[in-house]
Amino acid sequence: MTRLLRRWQAGIRTRLIAGFLLLCTLALAVSATITAYMVNGYIFDRSVEKLRDDAQRMGALTRSGPQVVNADQFDTVFGPPLGILGLDTGGEVLFSIGESDSRENELVRLTQDAAPYQVVVTDDDVAGVRVVTPGLRVGPVGDGETVDVASMVLVNDTDIDSETIWDFVYRMAAVTGVALVALFGLGLVVLRVGLRPLSQMVRSADAIARGSREERLPISDLGSETDRLAVAVNRAFDAQAEAEARARTFAADASHELRTPVATISGWLELYRQGGLPGAAVDQAFARIEDEVARIRLLVEELGLLARLDTGRPLDLEPLDLAQLAASIAEDSSIIYPDLDLIVESPPSLPVLGDAARLQQVLRNLVGNAVQHTPPGTRVRLVLTQAGPEARVAVTDDGPGIPAADLPRLFDRFWRAEASRSRDHGGSGLGLAIVQAIVRAHGGRVGVVSEVGTGTTVSLYLPTAPGGVRLSYHAHAGADQTE
Structure with missing residues (x-):
């Protein structure tokens, strides 16, 4: 009983009707008080005027x-x-x-x-x-x-006239009581109708809580406060459902990615334990195991990096020269990919605020993707330009391109296009997702333009460093510095 009473007292309907009745009582009481005061003044003034008139009549009589x-x-x-x-x-x-x-x-x-x-x-x-x-x-x-x-x-x-005033006050009190009872009943009806959208929202929210994930709060075309609330809550439900779906997909994809190397390692170990490996094949088996362990380690590191970026953990941002960083990436790529036809176009200096190690990872991923997912001999261009308050980095290839249907999913985690992004290339499917996460952590953005048969361009936009700052570059140990 006590719990029910407390719930009744805490309800919106109770607070609204109590506030409504309180305001009505206050208004009626003030109105009755003012009216009684004015009537009392009127009767008193009338009595005084009567005395004055009678006195003047008596004076006029005696003067005659x-x-x-x-x-x-x-x-x-x-x-x-x-x-x-x-x-x-x-x-x-x-x-x-x-x-x-x-x-x-x-x-x-x-x-x-x-x-x-x-x-x-x-x-x-x-x-x-x-x-x-x-x-x-x-x-x-x-x-x-x-x-x-x-x-x-x-x-x-x-x-004698005061008795009339008090009679008036008693009558006003009786009228006020009747009016409050009538207003209470009317208020309940109005609140019941007015709060009906909230009741519907509660039923819908309860249905969602019971597992009806497709249920959403009802929205009318009136644009009322409850409609705006329902829109905001529905957006929150949609975001939660999307996040849950991404989490489920991410967990399923991560387990799938780990299952293959774990199964490979287990298979080789089981074969070795059963004596199925001749002496010459043991080295080959351990080499395969090491490859799979390296693959697992890379996947775990990339997942850890994405997790840190997802939590909004800040990067170590400092002014650096993006032109020098791009030049070092081009130099490393010429060694890693001897047959790569890489063209670098860059101004002498392009200052940005960034984390040198993470931006190196971004450029390596983009150049590596262009090499791995295009035919041999494909030309790759790395172009750096100043775009207003931003620095633009564009990695362009003249490869087969990406179908338009695949572009919206290009930065999804663990996603691979059937033709160009298979596990045969050894990728984890996290490269572009990491690129996007790092660029966003820098306050930048990423865009992709691709046409089948023409090629693909991935563009990065990063905030530039303020003028006059000291630029640093840490691509290698003992890196040089320039003003």
């Missing part, structure tokens, strides 16, 4: 000449709720009628120094105004006699 007024007629003349004090010339109370009872002394004191027709108010909200009434006689009062009244104090008790 001596008057004799029956005390019982005051209610008829002025109307309720009204109290009257009659005072003699010394300020003594001659008679008291209505709301003026028990307040004579305070009202006399307050109105004594007041300006003509100035309304004064007591601490308990009784309002009064004094009117000078020369020549006015009022009777019968007291023992039935008629008295001369020098001034009168007209009185009105505004507390």
Whole structure:
């Protein structure tokens, strides 16, 4: 029960309806308070105006000449709720009628120094105004006699109107309660409709969690906030599914690549253990085993390099001369591939920010691919140029080219085209993947253009080094340096 209550309290629907009701309650309370204050002010002002009007009427009556007024007629003349004090010339109370009872002394004191027709108010909200009434006689009062009244104090008790205000407040509170109940029900309906997309998203997410990998969050054509959220979550699901697929493919390909050399080594060892190798064949067997071990070692090293690059581990970047690095690669290639027709086109100097060892690996892989996957005698060009803020390295061959259908997969790990990328060349299928990973780690990019029957061009773009920096080159031990 407690867990259910906590879950209910933590729900979006609960928080929204609670916030909605809180705002409505606050708005209604403020509105009722302001309205009651304004009504109270209006009624008080009306009472004061009535006193002032009555005082002016009484003043006008006495100014018309001596008057004799029956005390019982005051209610008829002025109307309720009204109290009257009659005072003699010394300020003594001659008679008291209505709301003026028990307040004579305070009202006399307050109105004594007041300006003509100035309304004064007591601490308990009784309002009064004094009117000078020369020549006015009022009777019968007291023992039935008629008295001369020098001034009168007209009185009105505004507390009587306060009861109206409190009645209004109670009614507003009742209306507020009914309104909140109605708003609560309406809010539940609106939230149920408004949160329906979220409920659908929850069901879809649960289906994905149960293993429905093709399920995606529903998206309408309204472009609402929930639609944008669903698009973002679907992209995350797609990226996760793609990453999982790549991981499964990578694991399967890696195990496949390792299976062949391991099987070869196991076969030779088993044959040797069973005595199936004559003395002369033992050296051949160990040579084959060494080749397969070297192949495994190379594969493990390349996988380790890709893993480090995938984790975003930074390289040791420093300003270096890409032109000198390319020249050393060309020199090494002429020794490794004596029949290679390699042409190098480069400016005298091309400074870049890079890791010399990794960039050497990139250029060796590209030149090696051009040699291994093209017929003998194919011409290879290594061209370096300045392309704005980048250095461009292009490795071009005039070989058979790559079909357009194979280009999108050219940098996939362990991928080989049927004709040109077989295991007969001894490659692991990771060369171009390593090239792309290293170039991206340098903040650069890689592109390939190929046409069947014409040739292939692989282009690298690397950020150039700022001007005026000291260039270093470490292609070999004891490398020279140049300014």
